[in-house]
Amino acid sequence: MSVQLANALAIEENKLLACVHCGLCLEACPTYVHTGDENDSPRGRIYLMRAVEERRLELSSLSFTRHIDRCLGCRACESACPSGVQYGQLLEAARADIAGGGRREGLTGRMSHFILRHLWLHPSRLRLAFAAARLTREAGVPGLLLKTKLARFISPRLEFALALLDSSSAAKLNRNRARVKASDKNPTSRNRTTTPPAVRNGDDLNLAGEKRHAALFTGCVMEGLFARVNRATERVLAANNCPVDTPRGQVCCGALHAHAGDLDGARQLARRNIDTFADNTAPIITNAGGCGAMLASYSHLLAHDEQYAARAEAFSERIRDVSQQLGATRVRAGAEIESARTTYDASCHLLHGQRANEAPLEMLRAVAGLEFAPLTDSDVCCGGAGVYNLLEPEMSSRVLGEKLAHIKETGAEILATGNPGCHMQIGAGARLAGLRLRVCHPVELLDESYCRAGFYDEARDA
Ligand code: SF4
Ligand code: SF4
Structure with a gap:
């Protein structure tokens, strides 16, 4: 039986009990600040989770699902909590239980579930989807639909989705900047090893001493829509004496699946990434906060997987944001x-x-x-x-x-x-x-x- 079907909240019972209901997290919570409703606060949500876990409240009841859905998952409450409650993991467990309980979702929820299962778990389909999105973006389609207000006329949600793309x-960041190289626009790092740009000799301390080799986690959205940021990351790290490789076969980090309660989907992706980065023990660099936090949580995600638990722990310890890797030296x-x-x-x-x-x-x-x-x-x-x-x-x-x-x-x-x-x-x-x-x-x-x-x-x- 999967962990999800065994009741994910019950497995996290100790984390639920860690909350002492002090309320010090309340003002850090954006949803509580906006609604003033205790059930939209971290303390209130933990209380609801306990009620479900202790069978005092139905998993499918709206008074539970509504407030769990409305949580941003921003984890500001974790930073504010003096008791070290790991709220992010509790939220994932609650969402996994809701998803496992077979809740009937609205159209957007069903579409999101379909896309995560049938697109995001299949790297070749996902690459095609991102290629289509780039083509649409570069042909100026979203800009045109936004400018003419046609998108708003069809649906405000469509308008926002197009604005996101x-x-x-x-x-343009530098007034004097000339053209961007084509390689910055088009993802090329799939299954390749980066040859870092040669760096001119300088008098900076970072250039002295041994190179600090690392591996780059490129991420699905980052490589699909922000390949220029991945290339900039490679260049900047190389210029700080830290050349990076981009291992073949890496996939999405699984954050979207975990946040949507699809822990089995997240675990599938996690195992593939662990296998992909198994060649050495170099730091794994990310430049996306959401991916980095997810990769660092593989140790928890796979804690009950006999084959992967120890490897997941070692993998998570290797995760660094690009800023942290650069900050390790000056x-x-x-x-x-x-x-x-x-x-x-x-x-x-x-x-x-x-x-x-x-x-x-x-x-x-x-x-x-x-x-x-x-x-x-x-x-x-x-x-x-x-x-x-x-x-x-x-x-x-x-x-x-x-x-x-x-x-x-x-x-x-x-x-x-x-x-x-x-x-x-x-x-x-x-x-x-x-x-x-x-x-x-x-x-x-x-x-x-x-x-x-x-x-x-x-x-x-x-
Ligand atoms: S994750 Fe963010 S929105 Fe959710 S309870 Fe914590 S602070 Fe509030
Ligand atoms: S989550 Fe932490 S800060 Fe918030 S009520 Fe519980 S113990 Fe207090």
Whole structure:
């Protein structure tokens, strides 16, 4: 019998009991702040989970599923909790039980389930889907449908989905930047070993000593829609004496499956990734907060798998965000870029899942002369949360509205964030709200800065 069918919440009983109901997490919870309903708070949800686990509340009752559905899974409550309650794992268990209980979902929920099962678990189909999405994006279809308001006329949800896709396009970060190399736009890292760009000799300390070899986890959305960020990550790491390989056969991290309660799907993907990265023990680098937190949780996901438990534990210990890998030594400083005022929004899973608080900011500090404007509540969720923005559009747009208001206050024209979901959510929201904002990954700014400094023998714009 799978763990899912054996009642995932019952397995996590000790974690449920760790909550002492102190309420110190309440104000950190975006859904509680917006609704004021205790059942939309971490404490209230844990209470509901206990009620289900102790059979005092029906698993299928709306008073349970509604509040579990409405949780963003941002894990801000984990950072706020003095008792160390691992809320993210409890949420996954609750969702697995709900999914295992055969709940009847709405159309969007059923479509999401179908896509996760029949597309996301099949790498070749997924690559085709992303190729089609890129073609659509680069042909300007989303932009046209948004501009003519046709998408809004058909459905506001379609309009938002198109805005998400449109906002994944590359932003112009440096006023002097010339063309982007074709290899930055088209995914090429599938099944290949990266030859890092040669780095010119410099006087930076990071260039002394032995190279720190690592492996890059490219991610499905990152490689499908943000291949330029993966290439920038490779170049920046190489320029910091850390050349990366991209192992063949890696697949999606499984975060979308785990968050949707499909733990069996997540485990299938986890086993494949563990096998793929088994060649050595080098650090595994990610540049997507959501993927990084998921990969780091394989040890928990496969804890009851006799064959994989120990390997999953070793795998999870190797996970580092690119900012953490760079921050392990001093990040090499780049040259000044002629850019606009920039702010930073923390990816929830990078911050609360991987505890990368300062490291991404250190990357931005290495960009000489960057005009940086701090963002109020940069540690609060943007409302993207995987596919939450499509499944729970009302709460998502309330959370996003607050984020956009804070961004506007900074006067920034560029926003850096370390997760593709946040990138698209904020980019889409800004576009639909008429806010002039370019969104990028922090590593893209550092890459621009290194390019400007002449750190790469092969300039990208050649
Ligand atoms: S994960 Fe986020 S939305 Fe869910 S209970 Fe915790 S703080 Fe609230
Ligand atoms: S989750 Fe943590 S902070 Fe929140 S009520 Fe429980 S013990 Fe307190």
